[in-house]
Amino acid sequence: MESFFSRFKNSLVLIAIVLAQVIALAVQVQQPTRGFNPGEASDGHHVALLRRWITAAVTPFERLAHGTGLRVRSVWSGYIDLRHTRQQNQALRNDVARLREEQAAFAEDAAQGRRLQALLAFKQQYISSTVAAQVIGTSGSDRSRILIIDKGSDYGLKPEQPVITPDGAVGKLRDVFPHSAQVLLINDPTSGAGVILASTRIRGIVRGSTEGLLQIKNLMPDSRILPGEQVVTSGGDMVFPRGVPVGVIESVKPDPQHQPYTAITIKPMANLSRLEEVLVITGTSSTLPPAAQQDAAAAEATAAAAQKAADLNAEKLPSLHDDPEAAFGPDKPADAETTVGGLPGIPNSGLPKVKPVVHPDKYSPGATPPADELKPGAAATPQTPPEHKPQETPQ
Amino acid sequence: MAEHSYTSRRELDQYGFHPAVTLLAPLVCILLQAVLPKMFPWLAILDLPLIATIFFAVARRSPIAGTVTGTLIGLFQDGLTNHHFGVNGIAKGIVGYIAASIGFAVDVENVLNRILLVFSLSLLDSGLLYLIEHWLLANMTYPLEPLHELIRAVANSVIAIPLFYLLDRFRTRE
Numbered sequence: 001m002e003s004f005f006s007r008f009k010n011s012l013v014l015i016a017i018v019l020a021q022v023i024a025l026a027v028q029v030q031q032p033t034r035g036f037n038p039g040e041a042s043d044g045h046h047v048a049l050l051r052r053w054i055t056a057a058v059t060p061f062e063r064l065a066h067g068t069g070l071r072v073r074s075v076w077s078g079y080i081d082l083r084h085t086r087q088q089n090q091a092l093r094n095d096v097a098r099l100r101e102e103q104a105a106f107a108e109d110a111a112q113g114r115r116l117q118a119l120l121a122f123k124q125q126y127i128s129s130t131v132a133a134q135v136i137g138t139s140g141s142d143r144s145r146i147l148i149i150d151k152g153s154d155y156g157l158k159p160e161q162p163v164i165t166p167d168g169a170v171g172k173l174r175d176v177f178p179h180s181a182q183v184l185l186i187n188d189p190t191s192g193a194g195v196i197l198a199s200t201r202i203r204g205i206v207r208g209s210t211e212g213l214l215q216i217k218n219l220m221p222d223s224r225i226l227p228g229e230q231v232v233t234s235g236g237d238m239v240f241p242r243g244v245p246v247g248v249i250e251s252v253k254p255d256p257q258h259q260p261y262t263a264i265t266i267k268p269m270a271n272l273s274r275l276e277e278v279l280v281i282t283g284t285s286s287t288l289p290p291a292a293q294q295d296a297a298a299a300e301a302t303a304a305a306a307q308k309a310a311d312l313n314a315e316k317l318p319s320l321h322d323d324p325e326a327a328f329g330p331d332k333p334a335d336a337e338t339t340v341g342g343l344p345g346i347p348n349s350g351l352p353k354v355k356p357v358v359h360p361d362k363y364s365p366g367a368t369p370p371a372d373e374l375k376p377g378a379a380a381t382p383q384t385p386p387e388h389k390p391q392e393t394p395q
Numbered sequence: 396m397a398e399h400s401y402t403s404r405r406e407l408d409q410y411g412f413h414p415a416v417t418l419l420a421p422l423v424c425i426l427l428q429a430v431l432p433k434m435f436p437w438l439a440i441l442d443l444p445l446i447a448t449i450f451f452a453v454a455r456r457s458p459i460a461g462t463v464t465g466t467l468i469g470l471f472q473d474g475l476t477n478h479h480f481g482v483n484g485i486a487k488g489i490v491g492y493i494a495a496s497i498g499f500a501v502d503v504e505n506v507l508n509r510i511l512l513v514f515s516l517s518l519l520d521s522g523l524l525y526l527i528e529h530w531l532l533a534n535m536t537y538p539l540e541p542l543h544e545l546i547r548a549v550a551n552s553v554i555a556i557p558l559f560y561l562l563d564r565f566r567t568r569e
Contacts, residue, residue, distance in 0.1 A: 010458035014492045017466050021481035021488070025531055028479040047480060054474030058429060065430045140428035142439040143524075144476035148429070174477060184477060189536060210538050273436035 043175070052177050055148065059180045062137035062148060104306060107299030126292065127241055129283035131155050135275045136180070145188035145212065147171075149278060152179045160239055162281045168245035168269030169193065169233060170278050181280075185272055186246070187212045194236035195246050200224045203234055206246060206266060212273075214247055214266040217255055221262050225252055231266055241284050245269045410454045410566040420562060421447045421468050429475055440547050442517065444468045446555045448487050449516055450562050452494035453503045465491025479532065486523035490516050506556060513555040517548035 005012065028047055043051060131151055139146035151157055153176050163170040163183050171185040184191050187208035195206045195216065202225065204216040219225070229249045235242030247266035255263040287293075357364045412420075424443040432439035448468050452461030469487030473480045494516055501508050521544040528537035 010462075010492070010496075013459045014462050014488065017462055017488050018485050021466070021485045022531065025479050025481040025485075025527075028481075029532060050480065051474050054471055058426060058475065061426050062430055065426075066433075069434070135433060137429045138432045138439070139476040140425065140432060140439070140444075140472065141476050142432075144478055146475070146477055147433075148475075182477070188477070190477060210536075210540075 048175065051175060055175070055177055055180060055182070058137065059148065059177075063150060066134065066136040066150070100302070103295075103299045104302040107296060107303050110296065111300060126285055126287065127281050127283075128285040129281075130279040131157060131282050132277060132279055133181075134277050135183075142212070143210065145171075145185040145191075145208065145272075146174065147183040147185065147275065147278075149181050149183055149280075150179075151280070152177045152181045154178055156282055157181050157280055158282075162240045162244070163278050164240075164244055164281060165270045165275065165278055167271070168247065169240055170270050170272065170275065172239050173280065183278065187214050187268065187272055192237070193240055193246065194234040195231050196234040197225065197249075198230040198232055200229065203236070204264070206231065214268055216264040216266065217258060217261055219262055219264060220260060221254070225249065225262070225264065227251060241281065410456075412451070412454070412566055416565040417451070420565070421451070421464070421471075425468070425471055425475070428472075440543075440550050441554055442520070442547065442551055443554070443558075444472050444483075445487065445490065445517060445520055446513065446551060446558055447562075448491050449494045449513055449555070450559055452491040453498040453512070454562075454566055456495055456498040458492045458495040461491035461495030462488045463491075465489070465494075482524065482527055482532075485527055486520050489523055490520050493519065509556060509559055510552045514548045514552045517551040518544060521547065 028044065133149035133151040133155075135147050136150050137148035149163075157173060157176050159173050159176050161173045163172060169186055171183050171188070171191060174182040174184040176182075185208070186193055186206070189208050189210050191208045193206050194203070196203050200222070202219065202222065204219050206214050206216050209215055216231075227249050231246045231249060233240035233242060233244040233246060247268040249264055250267045251265045253263050253265075255261045360367055362368070421444060424447040428441065428443045431441075448461075448465040451464045452458075455461065465487035466484045469483035469485070470480055472483040472487075476483075494512070497503075497512060501512070503509060503512065525537060525539055528534040
């Protein structure tokens with residue numbers, strides 16, 4: 001017996017170690033799933049503890065590496081690589097001016113949208129508080145799209161909170177540790193989010209793939225779904241607030257594995273492979289946050305001032321009246337008796353008819369006799385038209 | 396007349412490492428694997444912990460040590476991902492065992508042998524991960540991408556050669 005164990009010692013140790021891990025896997029798989037995606041199982045207490053220890057062991061070194069890289073880049077970008085800075089500054093100023101004008105234009109639409117939402121008792125969720133965090137590491141595997149950020153539960157972060165950048169959705173928090181947290185990227189195979197196609201308003205579920213692509217695979221073929229359409233979060237997954245940009249449709253192809261569904265590939269708005277800083281959404285509210293309210297008020301004031309200036313200019317310049325009442329008075333509607341031609345139902349699209357002459361003279365329409373009645377040498381006598389016959393304009 | 400020694404070839408070729416090197420070298424590999432893809436995303440295709448597993452298993456030529464080293468490195472890797480604990484642990488444990496067993500039969504000082512060893516064990520690691528996901532975890536969405544795995548094996552082989560030479564400097568004959 002002793003010789004058996006000594007002879008097969010190596011193989012037995014291997015079998016024992018592998019068997020122990022297989023049992024451990026079986027125990028972990030029995031844990032309930034978490035979140036929106038059934039493929040993502042939650043960790044048990046002991047497993048979560050083990051993961052916390054491993055992350056805690058690696059995080060200080062990741063912080064050190066990240067800090068060193070940041071300092072080197074800061075020296076390079078802040079002191080050495082300052083070429084074209086003035087031109088960039090000027091270009092940015094121009095962009096700010098242009099964006100202010102655009103903001104003023106959008107403010108009116110936004111205010112109208114809010115009024116309509118209030119009328120419909122629609123509960124819109126606005127992002128009220130965020131925590132900015134820096135990405136300090138990854139999972140190190142292209143099969144697991146996980147990022148490590150430098151903020152954790154000490155900043156109020158909790159699992160399942162959405163993570164975004166100003167460009168768009170990034171993912172959600174998976175495990176949160178005291179001083180760090182794991183972000184599960186939206187293009188991980190176990191990730192998923194409820195989305196809506198911006199123009200067609202078709203709802204779907206976007207999932208990641210092992211190749212790191214974002215795909216919607218639960219939609220039937222629809223001729224309205226075309227490349228270039230923007231995809232935003234629908235808010236239906238109870239993780240992301242509504243309206244966060246996710247990406248743009250890159251291709252629409254039949255899914256050979258799941259007929260008759262289509263495989264819609266989406267190009268993410270956020271650069272998921274080169275993330276430096278992210279925002280974790282820690283709170284939403286049904287009203288606009290104070291800073292956004294101030295911005296909206298300022299934009300509305302700018303829009304009102306621009307409209308007033310435009311009205312003043314319009315008063316000084318000759319122009320067609322917008323409505324038939326202003327043109328013909330309230331008791332003279334623009335109908336077939338006063339206009340000629342034009343499109344039905346659209347005021348001022350035809351030409352106005354000639355009004356009856358009050359004091360006719362030789363220049364009045366119809367005062368001059370026809371040419372075949374005139375005689376050479378005879379004196380021209382003005383004729384009083386017996387009845388006004390307006391000149392018809394061919395349509 | 397040929398010289399005879401009481402020391403067998405197996406004992407002659409077995410190497411040991413300072414405990415600090417044994418602990419720190421795999422840790423540095425895991426850390427680099429976690430940090431480098433942040434700056435260079437295409438480096439995520441590499442598997443530096445796998446290279447460390449193969450190196451220590453081959454250098455020690457002890458299947459038990461190779462299995463234990465591979466398992467610990469794999470479990471540490473699992474802790475940084477969203478995989479279950481044991482996925483990489485099982486795969487790298489088996490790779491460590493096989494690498495140590497091959498170390499007996501093959502001259503692993505030869506560069507060509509090292510390249511072939513890392514290339515084939517990298518493919519084996521990918522195959523084991525596929526089997527674990529499909530058979531043990533019933534994850535049918537886990538794809539088999541032969542071309543991607545071939546590229547990964549080639550990349551690991553290319554990186555392994557300078558890394559092996561670097562780690563050779565820390566080994567001591569037992």
